[in-house]
Amino acid sequence: MIWAYPDISLILTLAILFGLLYFIYLFRFYLINKKLEVKKHRLFFKILLRFSYFILFLIALSGPSVGTALKEIKEEGKDIFIAIDLSQSMNATDIGPSRLQRIKFELKNLVKNFAGDRIGLIIFSSEAFVQCPLTFDQNVIQLHLDGLNTNLVPNQGTDISAPLNMALEKFNLENSPDINSKSVILISDGEDFADNFRDQTSRLSEQGIKVFSLGVGTSQGSTIPRGNSRIIDPNTNQPAVSRLESNNLKLIASQTDGQYFELSDEVQEIPDLMAAIERQEGTVTGSRMIEASANKYFYFLLIGLGLALLDLMLPIKTINL
Structure with a gap:
């Protein structure tokens, strides 16, 4: 007993x-x-x-529990790529202490809520790179988040299509049969100098991969620090001002049946983002038999x-x- x-x-x-x-x-x-x-x-x-x-x-x-019976417990998980914009505009300080530093703090808390899921990191600006492949290892993810900075990628503008294409390629290399288990968290201030992401969103949608976009910044924006000075706009010869451009991020989310969220000092929708991902159906990653007894x-x-x-x-x- x-x-x-x-x-x-x-x-x-x-x-x-x-x-x-x-x-x-x-x-x-x-x-x-x-x-x-x-x-x-x-x-x-x-x-x-x-x-x-x-x-x-x-x-x-x-x-008191009497008698035992074998019960199958299924373990489910999701595959999530977090694509983080590391262009120079992410150093803007319209969100304290800066857009990138705030994102690093929020992501550390976010990934802790998905300990049973595989998470990968993609960093991008004008090009995209896999910073960390899909993994269950939370310590590895946290280590890579600590090291994020805008010097890790080339900074000749921002191409939002690059991380979408990279995530699509990596997902296609996986053998997971459940398309509902795959999603992308796209984090950016929305400034896109390429504007050629529509082909990628169409392919992502066909394969059931949802993009949850997170707009970082404010509509008022701020100048972009570089060392002890500010980045200068060559057209006006004045300090460049980076503002949140949410239109493309909203469009990407809607075209892939995902959702758009924002992060600033006034709007904090990270909990809503986590809730939306948790609602995604996961893939059965394994099962185990346990002895269960009835009370x-x-x-x-x-x-x-x-x-x-x-x-x-x-x-x-x-x-x-």
């Missing part, structure tokens, strides 16, 4: 309390016995009855209640008048 709630201290406390109260009850009968004739065999029956249903209540409280506390409780009701409804005379 297996006990679901083997709290010995609680059981002993209740038993001592019951014993103390019943000792007082018996002592009262002892005093009565000095003056009146008590039928001791009937008194013994009442004591046995009450001890019986009290013990049954204690057994029910401990949650039978109800039967002990039912018998105990029956004896208690019998004690209340059919009182037994213990005193001769």
Whole structure:
């Protein structure tokens, strides 16, 4: 027999309390016995009855499980590529301390919620690179997130189609049969100097790969620091101002049946993003058999209640008048 709630201290406390109260009850009968004739065999029956249903209540409280059976537990997981924009505009400070630093902080918390899923990192600007292939290893993911900076990729503009194409190629190399298990989290300020992502979104949609885009920044924007100075716009010879351009990110999400979210000091939709990914159906990654037993506390409780009701409804005379 297996006990679901083997709290010995609680059981002993209740038993001592019951014993103390019943000792007082018996002592009262002892005093009565000095003056009146008590039928001791009937008194013994009442004591046995009450001890019986009290013990049954204690057994029910401990949650007895009787019998075992093998039960199959299926383990499900998802494949998620996180594509992070590392163009110079991600150093803008319209979100403190900067867009990139804020994203690194938020992603560390996000990936912890998907410990049972494979996560990969793609970094991009004008080109895209796989920073970390799909893996279950949370420590590796966290290590790569710590090292993210805008010097890891060439910075001749931003091409949003590059990470989409890279994710599509890597997913096609996988043998997972369940298309619902694959998704991309596209993180960017939305500035796209190529604007040629429509072919990729069409192919992603055909294969059931959803893109959840996260716009980082504000519509007011800010200048972009570079060392002790600011990046200069060659057209105006003034400090360049980077603003959140959400139109392309919203379009990519809608064309792949995904969703668009934003992150700024005023709008924080990371929890909504995590909830949307969690709703995605996962792939069965494995199964295992475990021994399961059924909690039978109800039967002990039912018998105990029956004896208690019998004690209340059919009182037994213990005193001769």
